[in-house]
Amino acid sequence: MKKLTALIMSLLMAVSLAACSSNKTNTPAPSEPETSESQSTQSSEPKNETDGGSGSNTLVVYFSMPETTNPDESSMTEEERNSTVIIDGEVLGNTQYVAYVIQKNTGADLFRIKPEVPYPTDHDTLVDQAAEEQDNGARPAIKDKIENFDQYDTIFVGYPNWWGDMPMILYTFFDTYDFSGKTIIPFNTHGGSGFSNTINTIAELEPNATIYKDGFTVSRNNVQEAEPDILAWLNELGYSN
Numbered sequence: 067m068k069k070l071t072a073l074i075m076s077l078l079m080a081v082s083l084a085a086c087s088s089n090k091t092n093t094p095a096p097s098e099p100e101t102s103e104s105q106s107t108q109s110s111e112p113k114n115e116t117d118g119g120s121g122s123n124t125l126v127v128y129f130s131m132p133e134t135t136n137p138d139e140s141s142m143t144e145e146e147r148n149s150t151v152i153i154d155g156e157v158l159g160n161t162q163y164v165a166y167v168i169q170k171n172t173g174a175d176l177f178r179i180k181p182e183v184p185y186p187t188d189h190d191t192l193v194d195q196a197a198e199e200q201d202n203g204a205r206p207a208i209k210d211k212i213e214n215f216d217q218y219d220t221i222f223v224g225y226p227n228w229w230g231d232m233p234m235i236l237y238t239f240f241d242t243y244d245f246s247g248k249t250i251i252p253f254n255t256h257g258g259s260g261f262s263n264t265i266n267t268i269a270e271l272e273p274n275a276t277i278y279k280d281g282f283t284v285s286r287n288n289v290q291e292a293e294p295d296i297l298a299w300l301n302e303l304g305y306s307n
């Protein structure tokens with residue numbers, strides 16, 4: 067009888083472990099949680115590592131706007147679910163997760179574009195504000211500066227598609243730094259529009275940079291399973307992993 071109970075227990079454990087791991091990717095969640103001061107929705111993430119100390123010549127820059135920090139999917143609104151992925155119990159923005167996979171597999175430094183004034187987490191308010199910023203050609207202020215920008219010659223730049231364009235804070239970013247002689251590699255996440263015309267826009271904004279036109283784009287519906295595709299793309303770019 068004891069043997070039978072032990073057998074049933076171990077079968078139950080095996081089943082529950084398999085269920086836990088079934089919706090996770092191979093990349094573990096960031097190990098050094100950082101509390102946001104500037105963005106109320108910001109979840110755990112790798113620290114910004116842009117003090118130049120690493121000596122890396124590659125930088126991953128991204129903007130991402132997860133609309134909740136609560137990992138309980140059953141209590142999420144559809145909009146919150148659309149703007150997040152859950153990796154090892156952590157809530158990440160879609161673009162944030164892609165940035166994280168790129169950074170992990172290139173040894174690059176990482177910089178998150180955070181707004182000086184946090185965006186609203188209410189979806190409708192956010193959508194309206196983004197439209198208004200676009201209409202007004204706004205340049206929302208960025209909270210932190212990239213130290214030693216000169217040391218980077220390759221810069222991955224990631225953003226969500228907002229109203230068929232980059233969020234306006236990306237325009238602030240491209241206004242702020244001199245990309246002459248550098249290579250920009252775009253990546254984005256979206257709800258159906260892909261990059262829209264943003265790669266050409268970046269080329270217009272940075273005429274003295276080389277823009278890699280075959281950037282990585284993924285629908286928000288597929289971000290959670292995107293790691294193999296990101297790795298294949300990085301391989302094409304010459305990053306072995």
Ligand SMILES: Cc1cc2nc3c(=O)[nH]c(=O)nc-3n(C[C@H](O)[C@H](O)[C@H](O)COP(=O)(O)O)c2cc1C
Nearest residue numbers: 130131159160161226227229230255256257258259
């Ligand atoms: C203000 C706003 C505008 C958006 N506009 C578009 C759009 O025009 N086309 C599109 O495909 N997706 C659009 N989306 C969906 C986002 O691109 C998509 O959810 C993205 O993966 C969010 O990335 P994030 O979690 O990194 O912020 C929009 C989302 C927001 C919040």
